[in-house]
Amino acid sequence: xxxxxxxxxTLLAALLVWEGxxxxxxxxxxxxxxxxxxxxxxxxxAGALARGFGLTALGALAGFALSAVVGVALGAxxxxxxxxxxxxxxFTVFLQTVPLVxxxxxxxxxxxxxxxxxxxxxxxxxLFPVIANTLVGLRSVDPALRDLFRLYGASRWDxxxxxxxxxxxxxxxxxxxxxxxxxxxxxxxxxxxxxxAGDDAGLGLLVASWIKQYHTDRAFAxxxxxSLLGLLMFGAVNGLSQLLLGRWHASAQER
Amino acid sequence: xxxxxxILLPLALLLGCPGEPAGAQATGASGAxxxxxxxxxxxxxxFGGIYHAAQAGIFAKHGIEADVRKGGPDIPAVQMxxxxxxxxxxxxxxxxxxxxxxxxxxxxxxxxxxxxxxxLMTHGEREVATLEELLQxxxxxxxxxxxxxxxxxxxxxxIKAKLVPYQGGLGQYMASRExxxxxxxxxxxxxxxxxxxxxxxxxxxxxxxxxxxxYTSVVITRRDYLERHPETVAAVVAALxxxxxxxxxDPSAANAHMHTLNGSMDVETFSAAAEAQKPxxxxxxxxxxxxxxxxxxxxxxxxxxxxxxxxxxPSDCFVSSE
Numbered sequence: 001x002x003x004x005x006x007x008x009x010t011l012l013a014a015l016l017v018w019e020g021x022x023x024x025x026x027x028x029x030x031x032x033x034x035x036x037x038x039x040x041x042x043x044x045x046a047g048a049l050a051r052g053f054g055l056t057a058l059g060a061l062a063g064f065a066l067s068a069v070v071g072v073a074l075g076a077x078x079x080x081x082x083x084x085x086x087x088x089x090x091f092t093v094f095l096q097t098v099p100l101v102x103x104x105x106x107x108x109x110x111x112x113x114x115x116x117x118x119x120x121x122x123x124x125x126x127l128f129p130v131i132a133n134t135l136v137g138l139r140s141v142d143p144a145l146r147d148l149f150r151l152y153g154a155s156r157w158d159x160x161x162x163x164x165x166x167x168x169x170x171x172x173x174x175x176x177x178x179x180x181x182x183x184x185x186x187x188x189x190x191x192x193x194x195x196x197a198g199d200d201a202g203l204g205l206l207v208a209s210w211i212k213q214y215h216t217d218r219a220f221a222x223x224x225x226x227s228l229l230g231l232l233m234f235g236a237v238n239g240l241s242q243l244l245l246g247r248w249h250a251s252a253q254e255r
Numbered sequence: 256x257x258x259x260x261x262i263l264l265p266l267a268l269l270l271g272c273p274g275e276p277a278g279a280q281a282t283g284a285s286g287a288x289x290x291x292x293x294x295x296x297x298x299x300x301x302f303g304g305i306y307h308a309a310q311a312g313i314f315a316k317h318g319i320e321a322d323v324r325k326g327g328p329d330i331p332a333v334q335m336x337x338x339x340x341x342x343x344x345x346x347x348x349x350x351x352x353x354x355x356x357x358x359x360x361x362x363x364x365x366x367x368x369x370x371x372x373x374x375l376m377t378h379g380e381r382e383v384a385t386l387e388e389l390l391q392x393x394x395x396x397x398x399x400x401x402x403x404x405x406x407x408x409x410x411x412x413x414i415k416a417k418l419v420p421y422q423g424g425l426g427q428y429m430a431s432r433e434x435x436x437x438x439x440x441x442x443x444x445x446x447x448x449x450x451x452x453x454x455x456x457x458x459x460x461x462x463x464x465x466x467x468x469x470y471t472s473v474v475i476t477r478r479d480y481l482e483r484h485p486e487t488v489a490a491v492v493a494a495l496x497x498x499x500x501x502x503x504x505d506p507s508a509a510n511a512h513m514h515t516l517n518g519s520m521d522v523e524t525f526s527a528a529a530e531a532q533k534p535x536x537x538x539x540x541x542x543x544x545x546x547x548x549x550x551x552x553x554x555x556x557x558x559x560x561x562x563x564x565x566x567x568x569p570s571d572c573f574v575s576s577e
Contacts (some may be wrong), residue, residue, distance in 0.1 A: 030357030197418035212401030214357040
């Protein structure tokens with residue numbers, strides 16, 4: 001509990017300042033609504049927001065899971081061969097720089113509307129950090145330990161699963177932490193282009209729709225929920241990291 | 256050069272860019288009043304009269320130096336005007352009512368279209384004959400999320416098609432040539448004409464035929480700007496009336512100019528669109544004029560479909576030159 005206190009205090013202070021500034025300067029609701037107004041809008045539209053949260057969470061989680069599996073596998077493949085790394089890695093960098101907003105309409109043509117293009121969008125945006133960090137982690141194995149394994153006649157698989165992968169885990173999780181947040185962004189942006197409206201509307205579509213209707217308070221509520229989703233995924237990754245690394249790695253210990 | 260750390264340089268750049276305070280009037284080189292007019296879409300015949308007035312010196316004749324800025328799907332023209340970033344902007348009448356309820360005191364001064372040019376278009380080969388049939392058919396309907404007329408149609412006719420986001424242009428339309436079960440929003444004067452040129456002629460249904468007919472391409476300004484500079488607003492409105500009359504008579508010059516700013520439509524489509532929109536603009540009433548009855552009906556319709564609460568007075572939404 002005492003770990004949660006500092007961020008909660010910061011949050012409360014920030015909300016109070018926000019509310020104060022909006023009231024003091026009489027900022028128009030269409031421009032920048034106060035937290036109290038946003039909270040009211042969230043309560044009034046709880047159903048749509050809950051449904052949207054569920055859909056976006058599904059898209060982001062699925063996209064993240066895909067990028068975790070594919071990213072680690074690709075990172076491992078690139079780590080195994082320097083030639084392969086030189087041949088393929090520049091194109092994974094391209095993944096990071098391609099502007100999602102430009103390719104999103106293409107995603108719709110290839111994958112249709114609804115959940116599938118949203119998952120692909122989340123996947124594309126969140127893949128690169130996993131590949132890059134996995135690659136670095138696998139390559140950072142202590143050469144002395146590598147020699148030790150060879151001295152004992154360990155097989156390639158033994159070396160990978162008992163030495164390289166565990167040694168790389170902290171880096172892999174560093175990649176996951178970045179990737180989780182990006183997956184949420186990817187899902188939201190994908191929804192701008194591909195989400196159905198009405199009961200099947202993701203948070204991204206709700207934001208776009210409410211902004212167009214000048215319901216800025218509702219849009220802020222949806223954005224807040226999207227941030228919450230990112231936070232929850234980040235927390236889950238951290239929790240998992242603690243579970244797997246807690247007993248033996250310096251980064252997970254409270255020294 | 257002082258020995259201040261280099262890191263302060265970006266901060267200095269940020270602080271050193273003063274914005275124009277809202278409501279202040281800039282004066283151009285010749286003493287003309289500078290105003291910015293923020294369009295809410297790319298340069299197309301729907302803004303023909305405005306561009307013509309700027310190019311042909313009509314604004315200048317009225318003592319105005321007009322900076323006509325092109326818009327697009329992601330440019331929040333209405334919010335920019337409401338926040339005072341630009342003196343004038345283009346909006347649809349329903350947007351005016353909605354943003355007024357959100358706390359922005361903007362007022363309409365000139366209505367380009369007496370009949371709203373919004374429509375729904377689908378493939379010519381598709382077996383639908385009326386707006387009702389289109390909405391009741393299965394398939395997808397691509398519209399910008401949050402449009403008022405979509406809410407109206409949902410409540411009055413009912414929409415069976417699945418609503419998806421409209422991405423602009425004809426990309427989604429052309430991609431659905433095989434399945435045909437796709438429809439999208441359009442301005443009846445532009446996208447259908449472009450579709451015909453692409454070899455995929457469309458069936459078009461005017462939204463106004465459903466009874467929902469807000470003034471469209473309405474020029475708005477902030478009420479406090481109107482109260483502080485009534486002569487400027489009057490001059491701009493007069494210039495717009497002249498500019499539109501001249502554009503309706505001969506759109507070729509303005510079209511050529513707009514085409515250099517917006518290459519996504521070819522020149523033939525520009526002139527076809529300019530021709531097609533004439534009956535929607537020039538209906539016998541003075542160009543740009545608005546009536547209280549139309550604003551009252553629009554508010555009533557928006558309240559009926561719960562797009563607005565109806566707390567504002569329709570008479571506050573506009574000033575007519577009549």
